[in-house]
Amino acid sequence: MHSKELAIFGGNPIRKQEWSSWPIYNEDTLRVLSEVLKSKRWAISSNYLGINLFERLFAQKFAEFCSAKYCIPVDHGSSALLVSLEALDIGFGDEVIIPALTWVATASSVLNVNAIPVLVDVDPLTLCIDPNEVEKAITTATKAIIPVHLYCNICNMTALQAISKKYNISIIEDCSHSHGAEWMGQKVGTFGSLGTFSMQQSKLLTSGEGGAIITNDDDLFQKAEQYRADGRKHSGPPYNLYQTELVTNTISHGTNYCLSEFQSAILLNQLEMLDKQNMIRLKNAIYLDSLILQIPGLKPLSSHKEVTFRTYYGYIIEIDFNFFHNLDIIELCNILVAELNISVNSIYKPINKIMNYNPHIKKRFRLSNYYLEKLDLSNKVFPISEEASNTYICFPHKILLSDFKDLDDIYYAFIKIQKCYVNKKQQN
Numbered sequence: 001m002h003s004k005e006l007a008i009f010g011g012n013p014i015r016k017q018e019w020s021s022w023p024i025y026n027e028d029t030l031r032v033l034s035e036v037l038k039s040k041r042w043a044i045s046s047n048y049l050g051i052n053l054f055e056r057l058f059a060q061k062f063a064e065f066c067s068a069k070y071c072i073p074v075d076h077g078s079s080a081l082l083v084s085l086e087a088l089d090i091g092f093g094d095e096v097i098i099p100a101l102t103w104v105a106t107a108s109s110v111l112n113v114n115a116i117p118v119l120v121d122v123d124p125l126t127l128c129i130d131p132n133e134v135e136k137a138i139t140t141a142t143k144a145i146i147p148v149h150l151y152c153n154i155c156n157m158t159a160l161q162a163i164s165k166k167y168n169i170s171i172i173e174d175c176s177h178s179h180g181a182e183w184m185g186q187k188v189g190t191f192g193s194l195g196t197f198s199m200q201q202s203k204l205l206t207s208g209e210g211g212a213i214i215t216n217d218d219d220l221f222q223k224a225e226q227y228r229a230d231g232r233k234h235s236g237p238p239y240n241l242y243q244t245e246l247v248t249n250t251i252s253h254g255t256n257y258c259l260s261e262f263q264s265a266i267l268l269n270q271l272e273m274l275d276k277q278n279m280i281r282l283k284n285a286i287y288l289d290s291l292i293l294q295i296p297g298l299k300p301l302s303s304h305k306e307v308t309f310r311t312y313y314g315y316i317i318e319i320d321f322n323f324f325h326n327l328d329i330i331e332l333c334n335i336l337v338a339e340l341n342i343s344v345n346s347i348y349k350p351i352n353k354i355m356n357y358n359p360h361i362k363k364r365f366r367l368s369n370y371y372l373e374k375l376d377l378s379n380k381v382f383p384i385s386e387e388a389s390n391t392y393i394c395f396p397h398k399i400l401l402s403d404f405k406d407l408d409d410i411y412y413a414f415i416k417i418q419k420c421y422v423n424k425k426q427q428n
Contacts, residue, residue, distance in 0.1 A: 007338040008338040011420075013339045014412050015406075019341070022202075022398040023201060023208075024401075025269075032054070032268065036054065036262050042262065044056075044246065047242045048240065048242065048244070049241070054261050054264040055258075056234070057264070058264045062214070063214060066190060066214050068187075068214035068216055069216040070216070070221040071213070072213040072221065073259040074210070074228050074257045074258070075263075076209055077197060077200065077203075078108065079211055079228065079257035080197060081110075083213060085109060085115065086223070087227060090115050094115040094141060095115065095118045097119075097120055097129075097137050097138070097142060097144070098110065098117050098146045098148070099121075099122050099146075100385040101122045101127055101150065101348055101351075101382070102150065102348060104354060106146055107351050107357055111375070115143070117375075120133035120382075121382045121384045122150075122385050123384075126155075126302060126303060127150050127301065127316070128147065128150050128154070128155040129147045129155050143169065144169060144171070144172055145169055145172075146172045149173065150177060151347070152314060153304075154178065154181055154304065154310075156304060157173075157306075158184070161191055164192070172192055174196055175188045175196060175197050176313075177203070177311075177313035178204075179197060179311065181309055183306055183307060184308055193215065194214065194215045194217075196214075202396070204277070207259075207264075207267045226252040226254050227253075227255070229246055230255065230256050231253050231254040232254075233246065234246060278311050278312075281312045282309075284404070284407060285400055287407060288315065291407065292317055294411070298317055298320070299317065299320075300316070300318075301317070301392070313397055314394040314397060315399060319332065319392070319393060324418060329390055329391070332393065333346060340410065342395065343396055344395055347394050349386075350386055357377065360376070
């Protein structure tokens, strides 16, 4: 029997045992890391010793996984966005439309090429960028749109592609949450000019830190490959012994955003597990949806009917706090953490409401008064994004690698809160 007292007030929690671990590794992970150590090739700039680079192998396999022509591995998802913007020759004075509801790196990447992030609100049903708001925000300075496939959803890529074609504006997909997701049978990352991915530790495909760019465009591939490697590119086989595979006979200027051989080896190993893990998450999410819909005041996040394969970076629930004694979102998350022995958080706050969007403190952005004024979000309002950040909570995707009986604990926790919290408030 579960305690009638909430754990946060001294009662017994619904769950004490650990959930499924993340990240996951196996004997093959250890084997490939050992191979990198013994190869004495720890970076793609190291000299050729007769052994293929894991970075090249991962680039090939991830491009195949995404049904893309090219993949360019990079050190972070933020670097993937930045290099993609540079490949499209986006810079000072250009505007890039992004969703207000996203991680700060989407905006920071635009800032880091001295372009202007133009925020627009999201679709209230999916929390992804609203194509209608995108079209309203287009000006003669607009050069790109960065739709972010957020948490467990895909942006309306049919509508965004139509806008892209109508106004001749490039799309850079931010797929950091959506490795393997599909819109109308097509993998995310392949709808725009370029697709970007993060492989940070919490992501569905991870090497601790890391990222990748995919594209089907020959010219953009050549530019992105060089811009992420100090203006160098892979020479291609046959390779000369004791010489680097990266050659400098290019007329380019870049920065070093290369992925290490250790990370590339881990990603190659993790990619072998991704399809199976995504299927398990999907099956468990459908089961958890059925539980959540039985509880008054809760609703799983909706998705478009065109989403033919849904992946889960986070499991998102909308809360009607009238059914939870008018708790605020932080209180509810803290109660759930105590009951379930798992991190539970509110979703992102919109970029205009966070402290780590603050370009005015850096000299590099003080290019002109006009530019600084364009970067100022203090007078911006995004009502749907702001409301969502106060009404949606997020469970980490590792809960979806558990069994049905583990997911039952989430159901019991919400029921317990609805029954118990009012009693505690009355006692106080």
